[in-house]
Amino acid sequence: MRPNRYIVLISILLGFAGAWLSADAVGQYLNAARSFASVDASYVEGSFAWKDPQYNEATAEFEITNDSDNDARLAHFGINLHFDGRFAGARYDQWEAIDIPAESSVIVEIPFLVSISEIRSEGGDAELSVSGQLRLEFENVGRDMTVPARGTIGHVPYQESNND
């Protein structure tokens, strides 16, 4: 007895549909994985500057690199400032999303506010560092990605020339 040709034909058609769905799924997953692996956030060396001699406020620049094939949007950037490893302050302003086109990078200036008054006076002598994370949304990828951001700034005394 030979197999029914219509059943075999239906099965083969289902197989073609399955092959297309499988290849599409692998392609989508690879695209997402490549996007997630192609972003980086780093402190721009020498960009940290105190805005006042009381070490209340400061600014620093961070470079966000998007080497993926998808446009990205920097949806949130939470970053803390540390004096000798101790939490001293953070970026407290409302964040406005920034678009980062594919295969490009942007430099964002982050304002810091020192909120721990007890150690504020150590701002000029302490070893400064930053840590935090940023959240990126990619075009064609349904899930956001959180990227850790860390950087060692070093000793940065107040310089009046920075605020001229």
Next chain:
Amino acid sequence: MTDRTKRVIIRAGAIGLQWIGLTIALGALVMRADASYSELITPSFGAAPVFFGAMIAGFLLGLTIESPRFLAPLVILMCMVASGFVGILTYAPVVDGILIRTPALDNYVSQRVILMTLIMIMAVIPSTVAGTLLGGNLRVRQEIAPHPEDLAVDDEVPWWEQRYGSHSGTESDAETGRRPI
């Protein structure tokens, strides 16, 4: 090549193509069933279509193949291979050099493969039995009345297409001690 050999090759080829097609279709459903990938791969269906897809696949294979000795291993193999599509998806970035292979990744894949295999096997058992019981009319030759040519080659039907106990045996079988199948 004799006519019998040609017939056997065509029949086995048709069954093979059917098995491959259904396995790939099930594998695609398995790939899109994982909640972990639901935001990365769209559309994502969840596990229910895997269950019902396995039922349909088992039913279609059951309609085509009558011999349980051939059907049961094929159906189980279909479930196992389709479950392995989780591995194809998960390891694709590893092969591409984006991710590294870790024991946690291996454990995740193996547990998903086992889970999907069990879900599909539970689904295919009743549907395959139903398919093989209901498929008798579809497995007959293309005409209602048996074609004389087909009658002539009845003894040459491959063993996987023979019904258990349908052969009454011949005198020569009795002499040689061969049991009818």
